[in-house]
């Protein structure tokens with residue numbers, strides 16, 4: 001097995017890793033963690049592994065990784081032989097990708113928080129989380145609009161990168177938090193493009209592109 | 218009732234569905250595999266699921282919930298729970314008139330499409346939604362200017378009708394057209410089209426300019442006349 005993942009099915013951050021593994025076509029060991037209601041990620045055992053008390057946690061060779069950005073870079077470097085998802089030798093592209101990896105944690109702290117509130121009743125400043133979530137969606141919409149005017153469909157460059165993987169989950173899950181995609185045509189097209197990637201995997205709230213399947217099934 | 222622009226054609230590729238609003242009415246607009254566009258009330262006749270969450274299968278739109286499929290004639294074609302049943306023709310979606318012209322999708326709720334005389338050869342730039350009134354957007358627009366690739370400075374004073382704002386020479390050659398889709402007192406969407414004098418950088422400047430307009434329209438903080 002390529003790595004071990006402490007995993008929770010409803011977590012958008014865990015889904016980044018599951019999605020990227022699907023797209024790269026790699027297998028891994030998944031260890032289900034009872035995040036809710038069990039709070040198992042705060043258990044002694046898992047806090048020893050990740051003092052931040054968050055999921056996912058990845059055991060990758062001798063590394064213990066607790067940041068999804070690090071996990072995506074490790075996975076791309078190790079398993080993407082074409083070096084397109086993380087074009088390590090391209091200074092401009094990698095820098096632009098890291099911008100969006102940083103931005104993806106804003107998505108967790110806005111849309112992700114609002115979603116914890118709506119789905120798990122978490123105590124969150126919901127109005128602020130939603131207002132900031134709209135700001136975040138608009139930033140992605142603006143970038144994708146500009147990329148579209150340049151003839152591209154992805155956040156960085158001409159092909160999908162780990163920037164798209166990192167930003168996809170919480171943008172796609174925004175309706176769980178009450179933020180619909182109606183006002184964001186460029187986002188809708190981008191979500192569709194990612195859902196059409198070969199190896200795409202689903203999670204609750206993010207379904208596959210049905211029309212790509214055969215008629216009648 | 219006025220015909221509303223609900224989206225740019227290039228944002229609705231074949232086999233895709235999108236949500237839109239005309240006034241208070243939530244609609245689903247979709248394009249079949251062969252290119253036929255339909256606009257329906259965004260409620261599945263079965264249990265009311267938003268049809269814009271559905272998916273296109275060939276010449277039908279399938280509801281995400283229980284998979285009922287509706288054809289371009291608005292009639293229910295297939296009910297997965299009863300595969301042998303020919304659905305009664307009375308099961309149909311509530312359909313509206315939709316027309317595609319000037320690279321824009323126009324919907325009329327009362328069946329009489331009145332599409333404003335626009336100008337040919339404009340290219341789509343983007344759609345953008347504002348959480349404020351149309352008046353707020355117009356007043357923010359009036360305070361901003363936009364520089365063309367050739368250095369000409371456009372301002373909103375050029376021409377204004379109820380639904381369309383044309384920047385530059387209104388007689389024959391607009392450089393930029395802004396079509397307003399009013400959904401409520403607190404929500405407006407604008408669809409932007411530009412002529413072919415704009416470079417890609419120019420089109421990106423238009424996109425950023427409408428973000429600036431939105432910031433000003435929504436916050437309504439007085440500012441000096443700014444230019445991008």
Ligand SMILES: N[C@@H](CCC(=O)N[C@@H](CS)C(=O)NCC(=O)O)C(=O)O
Pocket residue numbers: 011012013014041053054055056066067068069105108
């Ligand atoms: N820095 C982490 C953040 C991960 C994160 O916030 N994960 C959420 C689950 S999606 C979490 O574990 N939250 C802890 C909690 O809410 O108790 C990363 O991006 O990998």
Ligand code: FES
Pocket residue numbers: 261262263264265266280281282283284285
């Ligand atoms: S609600 Fe649409 S098929 Fe049941």
